[in-house]
Amino acid sequence: MGMFSVLDISAAGMDVQQARLAAASANLANASSTSKPGAPVYKPVSVVVHSVPVSAAGGLPRPVVTGTAELDVPAHLVYDPGHPDADERGFVALPGTDPISSMLELISISRGYEANLRAFDVSRDLMQKTLDLGNRR
């Protein structure tokens, strides 16, 4: 394992958290998006992450975002007959995003990013201290 691949692993961890942040933000931003009756309603998305070895010969796995998946949650019907997207019964279909779950997800993402950043800092600090050994008089 190369000296710097440990930094790459932390960077991959931060990339994953950023992708999760983008998905959670999109879900929250579209929580009130409506569409014309019969048209598909926005479905919350989630990132798909897999662990893959750093090298073909094995090594420590790093997380990689392999895609996004739409969550199969039913739309939320709200009675609002005055809404331009209301159906003939007066109901408007809203995405099945749960704002509380999304907020908790944001907290989890924030903690995950901070942990990866801290691990990056510690690894870099230890490398720097090791390199400084030869510079002392």
Place this chain on the structure above:
Amino acid sequence: MFEAAPIFSLLSHALDNAALRQAVHTTNIANAGVDGFHRLDLVFDTQLRALASSADEGAREPSWVGTQPRIVATNDAVRLDQEMALMAKDSVRYQALLGAFDRTTGLLRLAIHEGKGA
């Protein structure tokens, strides 16, 4: 007489393993929450204990210096708080080893300058 070679060999080996520990912590933190990922761990101390108990008394270099730790997947999920605490502990251990390395180098430097300082 002060012999530095076995000490450097021992410290170098310990530093390699401490660096590997840091890499394992980093991997666990980066992969926390990934489906199917189980916390990784090093089986090194277990080997050490087993070998240390049977080490030769008169050996110039401890017989476990050549042992290679193995990275194994446990059955546990990653807990970020636990992993951060372990990383902090192992980081201090790594710095202690660096300090020992530095002091050994300092002794050699003192000997080279015939005790007159660097």
